[in-house]
Amino acid sequence: xxxxxxxxxxxxxxxxxxxxxxxxxxxxxxxxxxxxxxxxxxxxxxxxxxxxxxxxxxxxxxxxxxxxxxxxxxxxxxxxxxxxxxxxxxxxxxxxxxxxxxxxxxxxxxxxxxxxxxxxxxxxxxxxxxxxxxxxxxxxxxxxxxxxxxxxxxxxxxxxxxxxxxxxxxxxxxxxxxxxxxxxxxxxxxxxxxxxxxxxxxxxxxxxxxxxxxxxxxxxxxxxxxxxxxxxxxxxxxxxxxxxxxxxxxxxxxxxxxxxxxxxxxxxxxxxxxxxxxxxxxxxxxxxxxxxxxxxxxxxxxxxxxxxxxxxxxxxxxxxxxxxxxxxxxxxxxxxxxxxxxxxxxxxxxxxxxxxxxxxxxxxxxxxxxxxxxxxxxxxxxxxxxxxxxxxxxxxxxxxxxxxxxxxxxxxxxx
Amino acid sequence: xxxxxxxxxxxxxxxxxxxxxxxxxxxxxxxxxxxxxxxxxxxxxxxxxxxxxxxxxxxxxxxxxxxxxxxxxxxxxxxxxxxxxxxxxxxxxxxxxxxxxxxxxxxxxxxxxxxxxxxxxxxxxxxxxxxxxxxxxxxxxxxxxxxxxxxxxxxxxxxxxxxxxxxxxxxxxxxxxxxxxxxxxxxxxxxxxxxxxxxxxxxxxxxxxxxxxxxxxxxxxxxxxxxxxxxxxxxxxxxxxxxxxxxxxxxxxxxxxxxxxxxxxxxxxxxxxxxxxxxxxxxxxxxxxxxxxxxxxxxxxxxxxxxxxxxxxxxxxxxxxxxxxxxxxxxxxxxxxxxxxxxxxxxxxxxxxxxxxxxxxxxxxxxxxxxxxxxxxxxxxxxxxxxxxxxxxxxxxxxxxxxxxxxxxxxxxxx
Numbered sequence: 001x002x003x004x005x006x007x008x009x010x011x012x013x014x015x016x017x018x019x020x021x022x023x024x025x026x027x028x029x030x031x032x033x034x035x036x037x038x039x040x041x042x043x044x045x046x047x048x049x050x051x052x053x054x055x056x057x058x059x060x061x062x063x064x065x066x067x068x069x070x071x072x073x074x075x076x077x078x079x080x081x082x083x084x085x086x087x088x089x090x091x092x093x094x095x096x097x098x099x100x101x102x103x104x105x106x107x108x109x110x111x112x113x114x115x116x117x118x119x120x121x122x123x124x125x126x127x128x129x130x131x132x133x134x135x136x137x138x139x140x141x142x143x144x145x146x147x148x149x150x151x152x153x154x155x156x157x158x159x160x161x162x163x164x165x166x167x168x169x170x171x172x173x174x175x176x177x178x179x180x181x182x183x184x185x186x187x188x189x190x191x192x193x194x195x196x197x198x199x200x201x202x203x204x205x206x207x208x209x210x211x212x213x214x215x216x217x218x219x220x221x222x223x224x225x226x227x228x229x230x231x232x233x234x235x236x237x238x239x240x241x242x243x244x245x246x247x248x249x250x251x252x253x254x255x256x257x258x259x260x261x262x263x264x265x266x267x268x269x270x271x272x273x274x275x276x277x278x279x280x281x282x283x284x285x286x287x288x289x290x291x292x293x294x295x296x297x298x299x300x301x302x303x304x305x306x307x308x309x310x311x312x313x314x315x316x317x318x319x320x321x322x323x324x325x326x327x328x329x330x331x332x333x334x335x336x337x338x339x340x341x342x343x344x345x346x347x348x349x350x351x352x353x354x355x356x357x358x359x360x361x362x363x364x365x366x367x368x369x370x371x372x373x374x375x376x377x378x379x380x381x382x383x384x385x386x387x388x389x390x391x392x393x394x395x396x397x398x399x400x401x402x403x404x405x406x407x408x409x410x411x412x413x414x415x
Numbered sequence: 416x417x418x419x420x421x422x423x424x425x426x427x428x429x430x431x432x433x434x435x436x437x438x439x440x441x442x443x444x445x446x447x448x449x450x451x452x453x454x455x456x457x458x459x460x461x462x463x464x465x466x467x468x469x470x471x472x473x474x475x476x477x478x479x480x481x482x483x484x485x486x487x488x489x490x491x492x493x494x495x496x497x498x499x500x501x502x503x504x505x506x507x508x509x510x511x512x513x514x515x516x517x518x519x520x521x522x523x524x525x526x527x528x529x530x531x532x533x534x535x536x537x538x539x540x541x542x543x544x545x546x547x548x549x550x551x552x553x554x555x556x557x558x559x560x561x562x563x564x565x566x567x568x569x570x571x572x573x574x575x576x577x578x579x580x581x582x583x584x585x586x587x588x589x590x591x592x593x594x595x596x597x598x599x600x601x602x603x604x605x606x607x608x609x610x611x612x613x614x615x616x617x618x619x620x621x622x623x624x625x626x627x628x629x630x631x632x633x634x635x636x637x638x639x640x641x642x643x644x645x646x647x648x649x650x651x652x653x654x655x656x657x658x659x660x661x662x663x664x665x666x667x668x669x670x671x672x673x674x675x676x677x678x679x680x681x682x683x684x685x686x687x688x689x690x691x692x693x694x695x696x697x698x699x700x701x702x703x704x705x706x707x708x709x710x711x712x713x714x715x716x717x718x719x720x721x722x723x724x725x726x727x728x729x730x731x732x733x734x735x736x737x738x739x740x741x742x743x744x745x746x747x748x749x750x751x752x753x754x755x756x757x758x759x760x761x762x763x764x765x766x767x768x769x770x771x772x773x774x775x776x777x778x779x780x781x782x783x784x785x786x787x788x789x790x791x792x793x794x795x796x797x798x799x800x801x802x803x804x805x806x807x808x809x810x811x812x813x814x815x816x817x818x819x820x821x822x823x824x825x826x827x828x829x830x
Binding site: 045064 | 474477478486521532590658694
């Protein structure tokens, strides 16, 4: 029986499948695992720095002590013991929450999907930074919003432009403002305290929800901590994850939100996956209760810091003067802007030929801008490999820039 | 700063939050864990029958051998090693698939959400059995379809009524027919081979996709196996899970579908959770590779079979003649129909007072019918507890029926 040609089946998919985007990072996943490639594309933490023997013990303990509940269905909102760990983690940010304020999610990515599901009707406006985390654009775009991107500078989201956007959307206010204020993905920039206060003042004045995504907050290599938006305003929806401080393979993140919103999210989560993995939650509990995780994190921070310095030094040495880039104090990424005639999407195949991957910038913009930009990650490779990757990448860029310089000099192109 | 009263924030949620349903099973989750309650509500497998020492070893091996990849991000569609396990499991059903035909999901529940996301536009028609799995109704309803429910009898979905429904929806054909053909949830009935062929013939004639959800297919206690729909027609989308044959706490399920559809689902999954838990997948691999899982499953089947017999005997002994119920050959559930004047939703508080929970039937219907029905599960409690629970439940029902018999006799109510 062959009732349908599946290649011609396109008209039967939902309309949201038209607006949904592919992740360049996911698409590069296979390439990034080739041994001849130095990957500057993925935001993968360095699992090799974890004390795997202690993790193994934690996991074995999880099964020995709580085998039955670790393997059974759990409650949709997550284990109370895991939530207590989250409360402890949040206290480091001087944020006092109780287990009732928390839903455990399958990584922060599921939190983004659930927030899209809970809030966005097709055509609703939402606000993000531009560029922003491409996984957030993927998650939200499934619910067909109109996304307004607000540029950032070295002090984070441009609140003057945010105010203009809110003013000009008075008729149909955005459902929420989504921001990664600390060590932004992909920008690497951190929103200053003054900007944070301005953002919250605007959100309050216009009555718009704020979602603070904070995967990198603990990974600071220089400069002084800035308080979380959630610390400054308890109406802020806060998203956290263990992916960058422990392990993404456990897919454990969380949402902190006001109770009525949490109830709606919980309802959305019932239909999405019934409940998260109890085993993974128990492993997280053991890791944070029974291993010296703060010492491990210090070691991770020290390693990432050296890698970041290696990247900055290599950029300084090798990149052409036409390339500008951000100077992060933490996190995993920095953002490179090239002359506007260079298309980083087209350039990627040349970079792959040279044995380097990066994320072309346009995927991080809501509306297809940023073709002359790229995200590069310093989290994953060793310092020497990073220096080598930047040298190779600089060569690829230099070839492009060189070619175009000739056109510019001949009057055929303008900077 | 208090910019909003969140209780009055309802207008800002997406419209799909209005149509989304709560799960009675999830709501009963807390009650079901009270020690004085015998739970006939949840479809929880008996984890206590697993060889926890072997599972513990499998988990420790997972970390020792594959620590780094078990804890890192993985590919969106799942680990190839896990997919090879699925291929092996499918061969038991005489279904030959390759890893390319499979996406690993966070339980079959995520598969339902992804299928809703991939196919359903608001207002689209879909077809399910009526009653059907309430988690499927939850997952699909988030995408705002119009759901047409087709009743079943002892031979499964009534294909004559399915044909009528397809005929009368010719103008806008359903996006898919969702069925649990084997040991249906909540009905316990199994679709006969003849009905399966009729269903596939109709689906082919009208050009409508079929989704076969098969969590219980291996849990047969009597009667002869019937081939999967996917075996009869390789265009069928097949959903599987390890939840009922191993452990739901690992949230590992899968989708088998034609390649173009799988590509779309993969795209939807990227935004939903990036990837599943690698640790859970590695544990699944070790469980099916390195433990005598077939022997364990035989033990589970033997235990469930005894429980089912205990429930059937108790029903036969205690239930009033006005109550009818199905006679499953496998799975976890059977379906009880009471006289139509008995409201099982209202009756639930009395049952809880008597120390029993069940699932009121209306939650399993797309359109609020079935208020006089209930799902009862024989999977979770020991035979004595099941007999006791049925005795108590019969008392509660008898009180209701008795009260109403008087009204009927007085001519104030009709059967």
